[in-house]
Amino acid sequence: MQVSISDYARVWQLREDFLVFGAPVIGESDIAEVVDTLRSGWIGFGPKCQRLEADFAAYLGRPTEHAVAVSSCTAALHLSLVASDVKPGDEVITTPLTFAATVNAIMMTGAIPVFVDIDPATQNIDAAAIAAAVTVRTRAVIPVHMAGRLCDIAAIRAVAARYDLSVIEDAAHAVEAAEGGVRVGATSPFACFSFYATKNMTTGDGGMLLVRDGVAAERVRRLRFHGMSRDAWARYGATGFRHYEIVEPGFKYSLTDMQAALGLHQLRRLDSNLAIRESLWAAYDALLRPLNGIRTPQRPPDSARHARHLYTVEIVPEELGLSRDEVLNGLTERRVGTGVHFKPVHLHPYYRDRYGFREGMFPHAEHVGQTTLSLPLSGGLTLGDVRNVVGALNDIASSVPRKSISLDEPRHAVLSIGGAR
Ligand SMILES: *Cc1c(COP(=O)(O)O)cnc(C)c1O
Numbered sequence: 001m002q003v004s005i006s007d008y009a010r011v012w013q014l015r016e017d018f019l020v021f022g023a024p025v026i027g028e029s030d031i032a033e034v035v036d037t038l039r040s041g042w043i044g045f046g047p048k049c050q051r052l053e054a055d056f057a058a059y060l061g062r063p064t065e066h067a068v069a070v071s072s073c074t075a076a077l078h079l080s081l082v083a084s085d086v087k088p089g090d091e092v093i094t095t096p097l098t099f100a101a102t103v104n105a106i107m108m109t110g111a112i113p114v115f116v117d118i119d120p121a122t123q124n125i126d127a128a129a130i131a132a133a134v135t136v137r138t139r140a141v142i143p144v145h146m147a148g149r150l151c152d153i154a155a156i157r158a159v160a161a162r163y164d165l166s167v168i169e170d171a172a173h174a175v176e177a178a179e180g181g182v183r184v185g186a187t188s189p190f191a192c193f194s195f196y197a198t199k200n201m202t203t204g205d206g207g208m209l210l211v212r213d214g215v216a217a218e219r220v221r222r223l224r225f226h227g228m229s230r231d232a233w234a235r236y237g238a239t240g241f242r243h244y245e246i247v248e249p250g251f252k253y254s255l256t257d258m259q260a261a262l263g264l265h266q267l268r269r270l271d272s273n274l275a276i277r278e279s280l281w282a283a284y285d286a287l288l289r290p291l292n293g294i295r296t297p298q299r300p301p302d303s304a305r306h307a308r309h310l311y312t313v314e315i316v317p318e319e320l321g322l323s324r325d326e327v328l329n330g331l332t333e334r335r336v337g338t339g340v341h342f343k344p345v346h347l348h349p350y351y352r353d354r355y356g357f358r359e360g361m362f363p364h365a366e367h368v369g370q371t372t373l374s375l376p377l378s379g380g381l382t383l384g385d386v387r388n389v390v391g392a393l394n395d396i397a398s399s400v401p402r403k404s405i406s407l408d409e410p411r412h413a414v415l416s417i418g419g420a421r
Pocket residue numbers: 071072073074075098099101102144170172173193194195196206207
């Protein structure tokens with residue numbers, strides 16, 4: 001059955017509850033595990049953090065001792081840079097299309113962030129352009145797997161090998177991702193994961209750092225907890241009092257058992273939640289594709305397992321008659337939460353002022369920052385939620401005043417409801 005946008009909008013109804021963007025999926029097993037921790041008398045860093053490290057490493061098929069539970073992905077990024085011996089005045093290459101934390105972590109070491117624009121097809125750092133940004137001061141590169149789609153890590157690894165750079169993967173969006181069966185982070189010295197509330201698995205706040213080299217992993221474990229000699233966290237445990245020694249000044253980046261308790265069961269549901277997001281993604285694609293002025297995400301290659309963290313659409317104002325922000329506000333009015341991923345980091349005031357970044361320097365990232373928005377996507381959503389979001393978009397599109405519509409250019413999309421297209 002073919003219906004016009006206005007027919008579809010008539011079927012759509014304003015939802016009663018606000019659809020929160022990135023709402024976590026918390027199960028009864030999560031709650032029971034946290035309560036168990038609270039009753040156990042050990043709530044700080046301890047056995048549940050160690051279990052989470054072992055389970056996380058097993059999930060990614062990595063040796064247990066190389067997964068280090070930390071307080072955030074930001075902490076993991078900072079520790080990776082310190083362990084890569086990045087020093088003040090060094091340069092670190094990354095993408096401008098990321099959350100500010102990626103770049104702030106570079107600043108925390110005193111190093112200088114150097115941006116390389118994205119490949120517009122993937123929204124990931126343009127691997128072919130990295131070499132041109134390398135100088136004698138470049139020490140590391142931080143690729144970000146945007147929205148859950150893996151960067152071209154093989155190409156990045158080749159550049160890194162040529163210029164002796166550390167590769168630190170920002171895998172905050174991509175814990176489930178793989179390419180040709182190779183899991184995220186498998187070939188890099190460091191990979192950083194986030195357990196922030198909106199991420200694919202959450203511990204409220206928290207993260208994990210995967211370290212390939214055993215010596216570096218040992219150092220990162222120390223730096224995570226004040227620079228104390230190993231296992232000093234257990235000095236009040238049943239094994240008896242242990243004196244600790246500071247071997248280098250560290251940070252306070254440890255996770256707590258209260259947080260790890262939440263993560264233990266989240267981790268077990270990663271793949272089933274991914275399967276739900278895959279089906280929601282396919283529904284968005286099918287319902288949105290016929291709509292003029294809204295571009296759906298690029299399809300990942302068949303060899304890739306996309307982590308489906310963000311479903312990001314591009315608004316084409318010339319076709320839709322509305323700007324990205326008008327659509328975003330329209331969705332909020334219709335009780336649908338959205339996200340913007342991201343305002344490119346170089347356009348934030350601090351980075352503009354400090355480094356003289358200007359609009360026009362990284363045009364592909366800027367285009368994404370100006371024209372895209374992320375629709376709700378989570379294992380907690382239903383196909384009904386997706387239909388409601390698309391219905392809200394149709395309602396917004398059909399509310400554009402008629403006088404702004406060019407008559408010789410048909411701009412009303414035609415949607416087929418219930419039929420395969
Ligand atoms: C969320 C996020 C981070 C930071 O994660 P935290 O755990 O909140 O520190 C870093 N990079 C990207 C791309 C993110 O989306």
